[in-house]
Amino acid sequence: MNVTKDHLSSNPFREGLRLEKTPEPCAVVIFGATGDLTARKLMPALYNLFLERLLPTGFSVVAFARREKTVEQFRTEMREAVSAHSRTQPLQAGVWRAFAEGIFYHRSDFRETEGFVGLGQLLNRIDRERGTCGNRIYYLATPPDCYDDIITQLGLAGLVESPPRVQGQVPDSGPGGDDQTGWSRIIVEKPFGHDLATAHGLNEMLLSVFRENQVYRIDHYLGKETVQNILIFRFGNGIFEPVWNRRYVDHVQITAAENLGVEGRAGYFEPTGTLRDMVQNHLLQLLALVAMEPPASMEASAVRDERLKVFRSLHLPEPEEIAQCSVRGRYSEGSLAGLHVPGYREEPGVAPDSTTETFVAMRLRIDNWRWADVPFFLRSGKRLPKRVTEISIQFKRPPLLLFGEAGRTVEPNILTLRIQPDEGISLKFGAKLPGQSMRLRSVNMDFHYSTSFGVQPPEAYERLLLDCMLGDSTLFTRRDEVEAEWQFVDSVRLGWQDTSTVPLCEYQAGTWGPDESHALIARDARRWRRL
Amino acid sequence: MVSSATSEALFSGQSVGVDVTQIERELALLWKNAARAEEGKEEKPNDGQQAVMRACVANLLIYVGSEKGTGSFDPEGVAGAPGESASLSDIITEIVARHPCRVLQISTHTRTGEPPIKAWISARCQLPQNGKRLCCEQINLSVLESAMAEVGGLVLPLLAPDIPVYFWWLTSDQPQGRYDRALDFSLPFYEELAESVDHVLFDSSCLSHPETTLVRLLYEMDRRGDALAFRDLNWARLTPWRQLTAQFFDSSEMQHFLSGLESVVIEGEPDHRPVSQQSLLFAAWIATRLGWKLAATQKSDTEWTIRLRGQQEAMIRIAGHGGSGGEVTAVQLNSTRGEQHAVFSVRRAEDAISAITSEQIGEAASRQRRVRMRYRTESRLMGDELEVAGRDVVYEESLAMVVRMLQ
Numbered sequence: 001m002n003v004t005k006d007h008l009s010s011n012p013f014r015e016g017l018r019l020e021k022t023p024e025p026c027a028v029v030i031f032g033a034t035g036d037l038t039a040r041k042l043m044p045a046l047y048n049l050f051l052e053r054l055l056p057t058g059f060s061v062v063a064f065a066r067r068e069k070t071v072e073q074f075r076t077e078m079r080e081a082v083s084a085h086s087r088t089q090p091l092q093a094g095v096w097r098a099f100a101e102g103i104f105y106h107r108s109d110f111r112e113t114e115g116f117v118g119l120g121q122l123l124n125r126i127d128r129e130r131g132t133c134g135n136r137i138y139y140l141a142t143p144p145d146c147y148d149d150i151i152t153q154l155g156l157a158g159l160v161e162s163p164p165r166v167q168g169q170v171p172d173s174g175p176g177g178d179d180q181t182g183w184s185r186i187i188v189e190k191p192f193g194h195d196l197a198t199a200h201g202l203n204e205m206l207l208s209v210f211r212e213n214q215v216y217r218i219d220h221y222l223g224k225e226t227v228q229n230i231l232i233f234r235f236g237n238g239i240f241e242p243v244w245n246r247r248y249v250d251h252v253q254i255t256a257a258e259n260l261g262v263e264g265r266a267g268y269f270e271p272t273g274t275l276r277d278m279v280q281n282h283l284l285q286l287l288a289l290v291a292m293e294p295p296a297s298m299e300a301s302a303v304r305d306e307r308l309k310v311f312r313s314l315h316l317p318e319p320e321e322i323a324q325c326s327v328r329g330r331y332s333e334g335s336l337a338g339l340h341v342p343g344y345r346e347e348p349g350v351a352p353d354s355t356t357e358t359f360v361a362m363r364l365r366i367d368n369w370r371w372a373d374v375p376f377f378l379r380s381g382k383r384l385p386k387r388v389t390e391i392s393i394q395f396k397r398p399p400l401l402l403f404g405e406a407g408r409t410v411e412p413n414i415l416t417l418r419i420q421p422d423e424g425i426s427l428k429f430g431a432k433l434p435g436q437s438m439r440l441r442s443v444n445m446d447f448h449y450s451t452s453f454g455v456q457p458p459e460a461y462e463r464l465l466l467d468c469m470l471g472d473s474t475l476f477t478r479r480d481e482v483e484a485e486w487q488f489v490d491s492v493r494l495g496w497q498d499t500s501t502v503p504l505c506e507y508q509a510g511t512w513g514p515d516e517s518h519a520l521i522a523r524d525a526r527r528w529r530r531l
Numbered sequence: 532m533v534s535s536a537t538s539e540a541l542f543s544g545q546s547v548g549v550d551v552t553q554i555e556r557e558l559a560l561l562w563k564n565a566a567r568a569e570e571g572k573e574e575k576p577n578d579g580q581q582a583v584m585r586a587c588v589a590n591l592l593i594y595v596g597s598e599k600g601t602g603s604f605d606p607e608g609v610a611g612a613p614g615e616s617a618s619l620s621d622i623i624t625e626i627v628a629r630h631p632c633r634v635l636q637i638s639t640h641t642r643t644g645e646p647p648i649k650a651w652i653s654a655r656c657q658l659p660q661n662g663k664r665l666c667c668e669q670i671n672l673s674v675l676e677s678a679m680a681e682v683g684g685l686v687l688p689l690l691a692p693d694i695p696v697y698f699w700w701l702t703s704d705q706p707q708g709r710y711d712r713a714l715d716f717s718l719p720f721y722e723e724l725a726e727s728v729d730h731v732l733f734d735s736s737c738l739s740h741p742e743t744t745l746v747r748l749l750y751e752m753d754r755r756g757d758a759l760a761f762r763d764l765n766w767a768r769l770t771p772w773r774q775l776t777a778q779f780f781d782s783s784e785m786q787h788f789l790s791g792l793e794s795v796v797i798e799g800e801p802d803h804r805p806v807s808q809q810s811l812l813f814a815a816w817i818a819t820r821l822g823w824k825l826a827a828t829q830k831s832d833t834e835w836t837i838r839l840r841g842q843q844e845a846m847i848r849i850a851g852h853g854g855s856g857g858e859v860t861a862v863q864l865n866s867t868r869g870e871q872h873a874v875f876s877v878r879r880a881e882d883a884i885s886a887i888t889s890e891q892i893g894e895a896a897s898r899q900r901r902v903r904m905r906y907r908t909e910s911r912l913m914g915d916e917l918e919v920a921g922r923d924v925v926y927e928e929s930l931a932m933v934v935r936m937l938q
Contacts, residue, residue, distance in 0.1 A: 011786060012820040013777035016925030017770070024782045053774060053902045056781070057888060094885045098901030131898050453629070 023469035025058040026135035026182075027126050029119065031110065031150050032142030033063030033074075037189070039081035041220075042141065045461035047082045050099045051092065054466060058130035060102040062122060066109055074105040087459055102130065110142070110149040116157035123159070127182075134161070134182025137468055140189055147188070148205055155209035160184045187216045187468055190281050191272065192477070195493070196486035203479045216468045217477040221282040223460030226423045226449070228475070230289040230391075231303075233417065233425065240415075241294070243395065244370075250396045250412060251375045251526055254286050256419075257384040259336055261358075261509075266349030273356045275328070278380040280489045284311065285477070286419070287376060290391055291366055300474040304481060311484035315365035322495025323502050324523070327516045329359035331383040334509030341383060341509045355504060358382040361517035362492070363524065377521055379528065383509035388531050389419040403438055411442045414529070424448040538564035542666060546653035551672075554650055554689060558668055561654065565666075584665050586631035589917060590696040592686065592728065593636045594718075595619065598673065619701075625910035627655050627667045630917045633691045634669040639676045647678035648685060683723030690727060697917060698728040714744050716751060725759055732916055735808050736765040736857045742937045749934060752927055760922045764912045765809050765857075766929075771904050772813060772859055772877060775888055779864070779875040788875075789821065791868035795847045802857030806835050806849050808933075809857050814847045815932035816925070817864075821845075825935050837936060879904060 028046070030038055049055050063074055079100065083091045106122055108115025126132050138154060140147055154160050161184045188206070193199025206215050221227055234240055243249070256278055262269045269277065288307040295302040317325050332343040344350060344358050359381030366376060395413040410430035418424050426446040433439040449457070467475055496502050505514035512518075512528065521528055537547050538561050549557040562585055623634055634655070649672070656666040670689060674682055690696055700714060714733055715721075725731075738744045752761055780786050795817055799810035814837060818825070823839035834850040853860055863876040874891045886904035891897035907915070 010783075011777060011780045012789065012822075013773065013780060015820065016923060017773055017777055022774075022778050022781050051903045053771065053778075053904075056778065057890060057898050057900045092884065092903060094880065094882050094901055095903050098885075 022054060023056055023466065024135060025056045025130070025132045026137060026469055027060040027062055027123055027130075027132045028137045028139055028465075029062040029064055029123070030139045030141050031064045032140070032146065033105075034065040034067050034069070035141055037141045038063070039078070040085050041459070041461045042139065042465070043078045044082050044086040045459050045465055047086055047091075047096070047099055048088055048458065048462055049466055051088060051095055055469075058102070058132050060104065060126045060130050060132055062104045062106055062119070062126070064106050064108060064115075064119060066107065068107055069105055071103070071105045075100045075103050078103060110146050110153065113153060113156060116153040116159065120157050120159050132182075136182065136184045138184070138186045140187065144191060144193075144202075147202065151186070151205055151209050154186075160186075160209050160214075183214075183471075184210070185214050185216055185468055185471070186210050187218050187465075189218055191276060192217050192281075192482045193486060194271070194276065196483060196490045199482055199486045203483070207479075212479055213473070215479070216464075216473055217479075217482060218464055219281050219285055219477055220460040220464065221419075222285055222475040222477075223462075223464040224419060225457040226417070226419045227286065227289065228463075230286075230417060231298075234290075235294050244393075246370060246372055246374045248395055249371075249374050250394045251377060251524070252290060253377045253392045253394070253529055254283055254290070254379075254390075255392075255529070255531060256283055256286075256380040256389045257387060257512075257531065258380075258382050259384060259387050261331070261341065261344065261383050262347050262350065264348070266347055270350060270354060270356050274358055274360045274380050274382070275489055275492060279360055279362070279378060280485050281477070283378050283380055284485050284488070286389075286391055287364070287378070288481075290393070290417075291371055291376070293370070298474065300472060300476075303474050304478045308478070308481050308484060309368075310366060311481060311488065313366045313368040313371075314484075314488050315367050316488060316491040317495060318491075319495040319498065320501075322492060325363040325520075326492055326495070326502060327359075327361040327505060327514060327520050328357035328496060328502060329361075329381065329505045329507045329514040329517065330354075330356070331358050331381070331509045332506045334383070334511065336383065336385070336510040343509065344382075355499075357504060359384075359505075359507060359513045359517070361513060361520050363520060375524055375526075377526070377528070379513060379517060381507075381513050384512055385510055386531065387421065390531070391417040391419070392529055393417075394526075403440060406438045406440050410440045416529075422448065541652065541654045542656055542664065544653070544656070546651040546669075546671065548649065548651050551646075551648050551650045551685070554652065554670055557652055558670075561652065561668075586665050586667060587633050587691050587694065588630055589632045589694050590690045591623075591626065591630075591632040591634045591699060591917075592690075592696060592724070593619070593623070593634065593699045593701060595636060595638045595701045597676070598638045598640045622908075622910040622913070623669070624655060625908075626913050626917070628657050629914040631665065631667045632697075632917075633667065633689075635686055635689055636669065636671045637674060637682060637686070638672070639674050639679060641676050643675075645675070647675040648681065649673045680719040682720040686720070686724065687727055695730065695920070696728045697730045697732060698724060699913065700731055700733045714738070714748055716747055725755065728759060729920075730760045730762055730916075732762045732764065732913065734764040735812070736802055738808065739803065741808060742934075745930060745934050745937070749927075749931055752922075752930075757922060760920070761927075762916050762919070762923065763812075763926060763930075764909070764916065766812055766923070766926050767912045767916055768907060769809060769813055769816070769859065770915075771886075772862060773816060775877045775886065775902065775904075776817075776862060776864070776875070778888075779890055788866040788868055788873045790842055791866040791873075792821065792864060793843065793845055793867060794865045795845070796861075796863040796865075797847065797849045797859060798853070798861040799849065799851060799859040800853040800856050801851040802855070805833055805851040806830075807851065807857035807859075809859050810849045810851070811835075811933045811936060812929055813859055813862065814849055815929040815936065817847065819925070819928045819932050825932065828936055835936075 030042060032038070046055070046061060050059065079091070079096060082096070104122060104126065106119055108118065123136060127134055136159070140150060142150065161182060186206070193202045234244065285307070288310040291310045292306040293309065295306045330344050333346065334341060344356070345352050345354050361379040362377070364376040364378060366374070393415040395415070397412050401407040411428060414428040416426045418426070424447045426444045428442050428444050430440045431443045433441050464475060467473070505516045507514040518528065541547055541561055542565065626632065627634065651671040653669045653671070654666045655669055656664045658664055672682070672685065735741065735745070748761065780789055795814070797810045797813055799807045801807055818839055821841055823841040823845055826838040826840050829836040833852065834848060837847040837849070839845045839847065861876065861878040863874060866873045871893045873893070876889045878887050880887050880901065884903065884905050885901050887899055887901055889897050889899045
């Protein structure tokens with residue numbers, strides 16, 4: 001059984017209903033369900049989907065983890081977690097009880113074959129009792145080093161549906177062989193590998209058990225309303241796209257700044273660093289949405305094809321170019337919001353001789369007809385003065401500056417897409433100051449989500465989980481995208497191997513990164529926006 | 532004239548009477564004073580006052596009919612949850628929190644010896660997370676009934692330009708504090724306003740003579756076409772019922788039960804009639820979506836039986852019992868396909884904030900779930916409707932079926 005959008009549209013009761021997304025019954029199996037991600041994000045997201053009547057009858061969650069626990073214990077813990085972290089408050093007791101009836105707990109090690117056989121039995125029982133029809137989503141909420149075991153065991157236990165391939169047809173899902181029916185999908189959390197080779201290995205391993213269209217690589221940035229709005233803004237309006245090119249755009253800046261440090265996640269961050277943690281996925285995905293061509297349709301493959309083209313057009317810097325187009329930094333002790341904060345190497349869990357970067361600034365080139373010679377500046381870092389993510393498109397100045405001296409005070413037009421916080425869009429333009437003399441000043445025309453739409457947007461995970469249940473992979477990253485991103489990141493890392501040409505520059509916590517970052521953009525006669 | 536002092540009073544929720552011919556000027560002064568206060572604040576940032584931001588994404592024109600009593604107008608009794616009521620002012624506050632609007636509220640009076648049209652302005656403010664007070668304007672117009680023909684010419688220049696115009700058509704003095712004379716298309720300002728309005732919002736549960744009013748409404752829908760969309764809050768209340776019913780048939784395996792659908796039972800509270808307008812709308816929705824034609828309607832004091840013809844004969848029974856809010860309380864769809872019988876049902880739970888859905892196929896145990904189904908307040912309904920643009924063809928088709936059923 002399969003519900004696609006075609007099936008939805010063939011349901012006559014769906015016509016005219018604003019809410020068109022209700023997936024068919026399924027079970028979500030969360031591996032590593034006792035972890036933080038489940039408590040803080042996944043379970044609140046599923047509860048809110050249930051609350052909004054977006055989940056089907058029989059929807060079930062199977063928590064798969066190593067810790068000994070009873071189902072009741074786990075349900076109680078999840079109730080507390082949802083009470084604490086759900087965007088909708090307070091928890092509705094009756095609805096929670098109905099939702100919790102569909103939560104199950106299965107204890108096993110990820111390497112135990114019997115554990116996966118038991119999982120299969122539990123899922124079959126849920127199919128019989130709750131009508132989930134053999135439809136499963138496997139969510140890998142574990143450290144990446146567990147992926148191999150879980151995926152292998154899922155395959156060995158026959159828990160992945162694999163329909164016969166028909167030439168010329170790539171079925172998304174359908175009845176499987178043997179006694180297996182329904183569809184199977186897997187959601188993989190980042191990091192998708194550590195470099196191109198490991199990403200390739202992870203993909204090969206995933207694809208030894210699943211088909212690519214069963215794999216959903218989640219980047220929660222893509223589920224944010226403001227990120228989705230980039231496509232609406234660009235392709236849903238007639239006035240921006242004509243100027244969205246090298247003829248009118250001077251340069252683009254993408255900033256993802258955090259004021260936090262590693263916050264107890266040194267174990268994850270130390271071997272990762274900002275380039276892998278932020279640039280490889282979030283920033284490059286934002287870049288792709290800003291730079292891509294209009295897709296042929298909003299179908300997943302069409303959108304992802306266009307994103308991929310951007311990655312393939314990225315100029316891969318040669319090692320000798322790296323010093324000119326990248327800066328890496330590490331925060332030292334400083335002051336933030338009036339508090340003294342330690343340097344990165346003094347953070348708990350960080351090696352005193354750590355060489356991990358906590359800041360990256362880059363100048364990128366997209367070698368295609370639309371963006372040739374338009375620099376894209378990216379920067380991301382920890383312990384910067386504030387938490388802000390934004391994309392700003394700086395337009396070229398008018399060809400002729402009238403208004404004499406007064407005209408020189410006007411800044412170029414800047415279109416800013418604020419991703420978080422204070423989500424919105426603003427356009428900076430010049431205006432005449434009231435008075436007899438000709439004086440100009442730059443003013444902002446602002447759109448704020450919070451003031452135009454007084455509703456609370458759904459969490460990114462709600463949107464992404466629902467999309468996966470519906471089989472819509474538009475907001476997930478495809479294998480070739482991931483590998484193209486790593487190819488770029490690897491070329492940067494290769495250049496960084498020579499620490500004498502690209503040193504790890506110190507910056508004081510609470511500042512906008514090392515001086516070299518400002519020098520990087522100044523070489524192009526531009527400057528970072530003051531945020 | 533609005534002074535700095537009165538500006539602060541306005542921003543704190545009070546209304547100020549203004550000259551009818553100077554409304555825009557007074558509003559401009561209001562914002563100018565706010566901007567001056569903001570500049571002053573920059574010099575002394577810790578004076579405890581929040582900066583004011585003006586926001587407006589739509590015009591919300593509200594016609595409330597005749598004023599009660601002779602004092603300043605504060606209409607009470609727009610229905611909230613069953614048995615509850617919220618003042619119109621509270622409802623507007625909630626609407627503008629979601630959709631910042633310029634609100635124009637028009638009421639009528641019969642007091643002679645006063646100016647035929649009086650105006651007040653006020654600001655509705657909230658404090659979002661970013662710390663700036665977000666404010667919208669409200670203009671209240673009190674019009675002598677004999678001067679109603681002037682309303683169109685007064686209101687049109689006051690609409691904020693180039694943003695949608697929603698006309699919420701309330702009227703007065705219905706039983707249970709609801710409003711009457713809704714959709715009186717003969718009102719002198721209607722024709723003039725209709726040219727500048729994008730959406731008319733009304734509540735068909737308040738119609739005292741639906742048989743005639745709905746016929747006229749259908750005529751208006753046809754006449755205005757895409758230029759004017761009519762949106763019924765009573766239809767909006769059915770949205771969760773429609774969603775939950777539709778969900779039963781989302782999977783291709785269940786869709787074949789649609790062609791075997793033989794009977795539908797709708798239970799609902801009476802409104803001012805034993806069978807509520809909302810129950811009829813739901814029945815009509817089922818019938819039109821399945822392409823059923825009306826064959827006959829039998830009416831008794833407590834229930835209606837509607838016979839329809841589709842691929843096979845079908846029946847919809849509407850039973851009225853329970854409270855008096857006019858709300859649908861339960862729906863059951865029975866289908867037989869071959870040897871297999873299926874029953875799908877949605878029933879409002881006793882906790883009043885959830886519903887129980889159930890599907891039983893053949894001999895298998897029924898599958899149930901509890902889902903949230905909160906009572907949606909008037910402000911919530913209005914907020915939802917302000918998110919939608921354009922005509923609702925499914926509603927219009929259902930309404931036409933309701934008219935046939937009523938006849």
